[in-house]
Amino acid sequence: MLERFIQYVMTDDPGAETPAATRERLKSRFAPGSTRRMTLLGMLVGNVLGDLQLTEDDAVVYVSAFGEGRALEDYLASFPSASPTLFQTSIHPSGVQQGLIGRQRSVRELFPHAGGGQLAVSGLVTALLAPGSRTVVVGGEERGTWLVDVNAVSDRTFAYALALTRDPGAETLGRLTLANEPVAGALAHAAWFELLQRREAFDGPVAEGWRLKVVWF
Amino acid sequence: MQTTDENFVCLTACGCVTPLGDAGATLDALLRGACALRPVPVLGREGGDAVPLALLGGRALDETAPPSWLGAVKTLLAPVAAAGWGRARRPVFVTSSNFGVGCLYAYRRSGDTAFLAYGALPACIAWLRRELGWGESVTVFSHACVSAHLGLLQASRMLRAGLADEALVFSFDFLSPFVTGGFHALKILNDGFPAPYEARATGSIGLGDGAAFAVLTRDRGDFAIAAQSLHNESYHFTANRPDGAGFAACLSPLAAFASGRRLWIKGHGTGTLEAGRLEAEMCARVFPGAPLVGWKGSLGHTLGSCGLVELALAAEALRSGRTPGTVGSVAPAFTETVAFESFANAAYDGVVCASNAFGGAHAAFLLSHA
Numbered sequence: 001m002l003e004r005f006i007q008y009v010m011t012d013d014p015g016a017e018t019p020a021a022t023r024e025r026l027k028s029r030f031a032p033g034s035t036r037r038m039t040l041l042g043m044l045v046g047n048v049l050g051d052l053q054l055t056e057d058d059a060v061v062y063v064s065a066f067g068e069g070r071a072l073e074d075y076l077a078s079f080p081s082a083s084p085t086l087f088q089t090s091i092h093p094s095g096v097q098q099g100l101i102g103r104q105r106s107v108r109e110l111f112p113h114a115g116g117g118q119l120a121v122s123g124l125v126t127a128l129l130a131p132g133s134r135t136v137v138v139g140g141e142e143r144g145t146w147l148v149d150v151n152a153v154s155d156r157t158f159a160y161a162l163a164l165t166r167d168p169g170a171e172t173l174g175r176l177t178l179a180n181e182p183v184a185g186a187l188a189h190a191a192w193f194e195l196l197q198r199r200e201a202f203d204g205p206v207a208e209g210w211r212l213k214v215v216w217f
Numbered sequence: 218m219q220t221t222d223e224n225f226v227c228l229t230a231c232g233c234v235t236p237l238g239d240a241g242a243t244l245d246a247l248l249r250g251a252c253a254l255r256p257v258p259v260l261g262r263e264g265g266d267a268v269p270l271a272l273l274g275g276r277a278l279d280e281t282a283p284p285s286w287l288g289a290v291k292t293l294l295a296p297v298a299a300a301g302w303g304r305a306r307r308p309v310f311v312t313s314s315n316f317g318v319g320c321l322y323a324y325r326r327s328g329d330t331a332f333l334a335y336g337a338l339p340a341c342i343a344w345l346r347r348e349l350g351w352g353e354s355v356t357v358f359s360h361a362c363v364s365a366h367l368g369l370l371q372a373s374r375m376l377r378a379g380l381a382d383e384a385l386v387f388s389f390d391f392l393s394p395f396v397t398g399g400f401h402a403l404k405i406l407n408d409g410f411p412a413p414y415e416a417r418a419t420g421s422i423g424l425g426d427g428a429a430f431a432v433l434t435r436d437r438g439d440f441a442i443a444a445q446s447l448h449n450e451s452y453h454f455t456a457n458r459p460d461g462a463g464f465a466a467c468l469s470p471l472a473a474f475a476s477g478r479r480l481w482i483k484g485h486g487t488g489t490l491e492a493g494r495l496e497a498e499m500c501a502r503v504f505p506g507a508p509l510v511g512w513k514g515s516l517g518h519t520l521g522s523c524g525l526v527e528l529a530l531a532a533e534a535l536r537s538g539r540t541p542g543t544v545g546s547v548a549p550a551f552t553e554t555v556a557f558e559s560f561a562n563a564a565y566d567g568v569v570c571a572s573n574a575f576g577g578a579h580a581a582f583l584l585s586h587a
Contacts, residue, residue, distance in 0.1 A: 002378075060449075065339055067359075072318075076325045079398060080263060087399030088454050088575065091314065092338075092359040097576040100451035106463070110449040110578065111367055115316070115338035116357040125356070129374040150330070152321055152337035180305075180380055208353045209305025 002128035004135070004164035006174040006216075010048040011160040011197040012140075019070070019143075022157070034102060039068045039089055041142035042098030044159035049099050049138060052163060059109040059130035062096040063123035063139030065189055067114060069153030073144055096138055108132075120192035121178075121207040127164055128178055135164045141189065158193050174199075174216040181211045224373040224445050227438035227587055229383065233429035233529035234293045235516050236271040243516070244533040247541035248559050252515045254410060254423040254545075259401045260394045263326075268401060269410045270392055271425035271517040278392055280323040282331035286391040287348060290428055294349060294387070297432055302385045303351030308375060310368035312358045312388040314521030317341035319393020362485070363447070363572045364388065365429070365524030366580030370445045372433050382434070388525035389428035396520070397424060403455070411488025411518075413511035414497050414555040415546040420490035425517025429525035440532050441587040443567070444474040450577025457495055457577050464499035467579035471569055472503045475583055478566035480504055481540060481556075483531050485573045486511020487518045488545075492573060497551035504569065508556040514545020524572040524580065531568050531584055538563050 014022045019040050026043045027035045035043060041064070054060070068090050075086035088094065093112030100107065109130060113123045120139075127135045138161040144153030164176065185205030195202055195214065202214040232239060236253040237246040246253070256267035261278035272278060276285050291298075303309045320336035323329070335341050342357055358367040365388040372384035390396075400406035400422065409421030433442070450463035457463050482500050486493060486509075500509050512527060513519075519526050534540045542558040543550075550557070562568075567585030574580075 066337065072321070075399070076322055076395075079322065079325070079394075080260060080265070082398035082402040084399070084402035084404075087402055091361055091575060093576075094454075097451065097454065100449070101454065101576065104451065106448070106450050106452070106466070106577075108449070108466075109447050110360065111371065112358060112360045114357050114359040115342045116311075116355055117339075117343070117353055118355065119357070122356040125375075125380075126371055129371070129378055129380075147321070147337075150324075150333050150337075151340070152324075152333060182305075 002178045004128055004166065004176050005168045005172045006162055006176055007165050007169060007172060008052060008163035009173060009196055010050050011193065012044050012048050013158050013197060030102060037085060038098050039071050039095060039142065041068055041095040041140055044140050045095045045138055046099035046102055048159045048161040052136060054105040054107060054136065056106055056108055057132050058107055059132050059135040060096065060107050061123050061127045061135060061137045062093045062112040063119060063137065064095060064141060065115050065119050066141055066154045067092040068094050069142045069144035069147065072153065073147050118207045120187050120189050121210055124178060133166050137162050137164065156190060160193050160196050162196065172217060174214060177213045179211045180209055183211050184208050224370065224377060226373045226376050226433045226442050227436055228431055228440040228442060228532060229434045229438040230297055230432040231430060231529045231532055232293055232296065233427065233526045234289050235427050235526060236273050236425060240529045240533045244530055244537060244541065247512055247515055247544055248539060250544050252545060253425060254517050259397050263394065266401065266408060268397065268406050268408060269423035269517065270397065271423065272392060273426045278394060278397065280319040280332065280393050282320065282329065282335065284317060284335055290389060293428055294430055297385065297430065303346065303354050305354050306382045308354040308356060308381050308384055309351050310356050310372045310384060310386045311342060312364035312368040312521055313390050314359060314361045314364055315390050315396050319395045322393060322395040360578060361574035362520055362523055363574040363578045363580040364521035366572055369431065369442065369582065373442065373445065376433060376435050384433045386431045386433065386525060388522040390520035390522045391426045392424055400424060405489055410545060411514045412546040413486030413488050413514050413543055414493050414550050416549045416551050420488055422488045423513065423517035425519045427519025427522040427526040429522055429529045431525060431528060438587055440535065441585055443583045443585055444471055445582040446470045448579045452577045454575055457492055461495040461499045463577045463579050464496055465503055467581050468499060468503040471581055471583050479564065480507050481562060481565050481568050482507050482509045483527055483568055483570045484509050484511045485571055487513050494551045497555055501552040501554045507554060508560065509554045510540060510543050510556050512541060512544060514543060528570055528584065531570050534562060535586060
């Protein structure tokens with residue numbers, strides 16, 4: 001069984017807020033002028049990382065099914081004069097890299113997950129197998145526009161971050177375990193986000209071979 | 218080779234497909250100094266500047282629905298296709314930079330909804346799972362040009378933790394106007410052909426189609442991945458720290474691990490000037506005297522698949538006893554350690570295979586006979 005202790009959780013669910021309003025709400029979190037080229041997902045990811053002081057030895061696991069949906073849409077629309085900036089920012093894992101580069105924080109391990117039916121669980125397995133003493137799991141999605149109708153980008157915006165450690169501490173928020181068992185189940189990325197947002201206890205199968213248990217203290 | 222590394226795994230099988238053929242044919246071509254790159258309009262049938270691209274035989278740059286590369290992938294994976302991959306004890310790790318995103322460009326241009334079944338990343342993975350008969354245990358990584366390394370490392374950790382019996386790592390990237398247009402906009406894909414590690418006035422890259430697989434186990438195979446290393450500078454989206462510290466931070470743990478062993482290095486070597494110079498200098502500093510080669514002057518940069526394509530070629534080189542030189546480049550080089558010509562590798566204990574990516578991402582592993 002894999003086990004880690006939850007030391008930090010932050011979520012952001014803009015709901016019906018417009019992208020412009022979300023950007024306005026978050027821009028004070030970043031250095032003046034730095035948000036002009038940031039994507040909405042990049043700002044959300046940077047925001048939920050909050051005041052976490054990342055160190056070289058932290059492993060960072062990034063989870064996003066679609067990544068930078070709006071940058072992708074805008075890049076596609078820029079042809080035949082392809083935009084170099086939108087090309088860069090549309091490439092996974094641009095969202096988390098915007099956050100890390102903005103902080104000028106190098107890390108040894110960065111594992112960006114994408115797509116796939118087992119996205120959330122895959123990210124957790126990666127996080128719980130990382131050898132360091134602390135792993136930061138950060139994820140999210142960005143609601144697109146014209147590609148939403150054809151299911152090619154996310155239809156919802158959200159972001160979350162949690163810090164997991166091998167050992168409990170005085171301010172530990174909870175415990176997360178993954179057990180390798182002969183079970184079958186699923187945990188959608190949005191459902192994982194909502195579980196974190198509500199700090200909801202959970203105990204059940206989440207993928208073929210995996211049972212997840214989340215306990216909040 | 219004895220090792221205490223926690224991620225030691227055996228390479229039970231591997232293979233690749235490039236425009237020069239399978240791993241054996243590609244190695245032979247590289248040893249002959251063959252170049253797969255040809256001038257191709259950057260936007261395919263839409264035209265544009267001619268840039269160096271290496272496309273699979275008979276494949277056009279423009280996307281088709283279904284993607285024209287599926288047959289090559291099925292042929293590549295045929296030797297390991299009957300193994301029931303994608304179950305809990307036999308997980309699959311899929312890595313790519315672009316997946317089927319070129320189909321979204323085709324959809325945007327044509328309005329043909331047939332492309333939508335392959336364009337979005339989750340749709341592309343679901344389609345591949347159906348076509349290749351994989352179960353649900355599929356982990357997907359996308360970290361630009363170090364993507365394949367992440368699949369190898371996480372597969373190794375699953376194996377070493379006893380959570381899997383064997384793992385399939387599959388990596389692919391096939392070109393489309395979506396990606397060629399982007400690199401052309403960045404001006405590093407231009408009308409020049411790549412000359413990795415060559416000290417010249419203008420940097421150029423080429424891009425190539427590529428796919429590869431590796432089957433990893435704890436204890437079966439002729440080759441071993443004895444140690445793996447990652448580092449992410451997070452300094453700039455498209456530039457490395459000017460002192461080369463990111464390269465050194467990734468390579469140094471491998472050098473410490475392999476202390477006393479005689480190694481050669483398969484570098485990233487895309488043909489850009491600054492990154493090529495930093496890589497060559499740091500390889501020479503961290504692994505003094507180790508010959509450095511790069512093969513993207515022939516194959517082009519196969520993007521997210523390059524780490525696994527070049528692993529298959531490095532394994533083939535170890536098997537054959539001969540390492541191709543840096544095809545497409547001539548003296549002067551950034552460092553004296555750059556090998557332009559092929560050389561016998563029997564006297565070496567292994568090869569360090571390194572890749573780099575946007576955001577100052579670095580990855581490397583040590584491959585040797587088991």
